[in-house]
Amino acid sequence: MxxxxxxxxxxxxxxxxxxxxxxxxxxxxxxxxxxxxxxxxxxxxxxxxxxxxxxxxATVDYERAGFPLNVLMVCSAPVGERSELAQRVLDIPGVVNVRELMIGENNIRIETVGTSNDDLTRIATALPELGLVLKDEILIRDQYFQPLKKFRIDEDRTGEE
CATH class of the missing domain: 1.10.10.10 (Winged helix-like DNA-binding domain superfamily/Winged helix DNA-binding domain)
Structure with a gap:
């Protein structure tokens, strides 16, 4: 379909x-x-x-769940190994999301959570061991999600429930 x-x-x-x-x-x-x-x-x-x-x-509020640090780690992976490395990253405790990008040098985005800087350091240290190059770390303040608006029916478009 x-x-x-x-x-x-x-x-x-x-x-x-x-x-x-x-x-x-x-x-x-x-x-x-x-x-x-x-x-x-x-x-x-x-x-x-x-x-x-x-x-x-479920959409989890990690801060309320006791994980106050939410960091996006931007990595580079060789194109031929990108998919395999993206899957292997999921085995690292504290990794909650991995995005494999099609183009660009920074082609792996890893969302991590932790209770301390030690948690994030452990994750960051594990990445090169897998063959990834850590390019940047970005502290996430919040995330916002929504359904694809194309899928709304007319009733939802008018605001009626």
Whole structure:
């Protein structure tokens, strides 16, 4: 399934689940889109089978969870090893997100959390051992997420709930 075959109901389901997967019941979504709860459930199953929905995860406030330091580590990896190294970084305790970039010298972005500078130093020290070159460390203040607005249905576009 590609974005060209997603209909308005699929897009609405994706938007609602991105906004609040836990609070989006199939009954509520069915009522919102004018279809049955079982239709919504079947659509979600199909979106999962097609690899469009790849999982569900909680958004964690790491500071409130006892990890006050949230740092983005910018690294460089040889292009031929980039994917493998990005996967291996996930094994380092304190790494919560890795982004593999397609172009540019700084082609690996690693989000880390820790309770102390020692935690961050341990992570930073492990990166060259894997074959990455640490280029920069950026202290993250906050992050903001939103669903892709293209997936909003008209009801959401008007602000009605």
């Amino acid at each position: 590609t974005s060209s075959v997603l209909d308005e109901i699929d897009e609405g389901i994706l938007y609602a689940l991105q906004r609040d997967a836990r609070g989006s019941t199939t009954t509520d979504l069915g009522n919102r889109f004018g279809v049955s709860a079982s239709t919504v459930s079947n659509r979600i199953d199909q979106l999962e089978s097609d690899g469009i929905i790849t999982g569900y995860q």
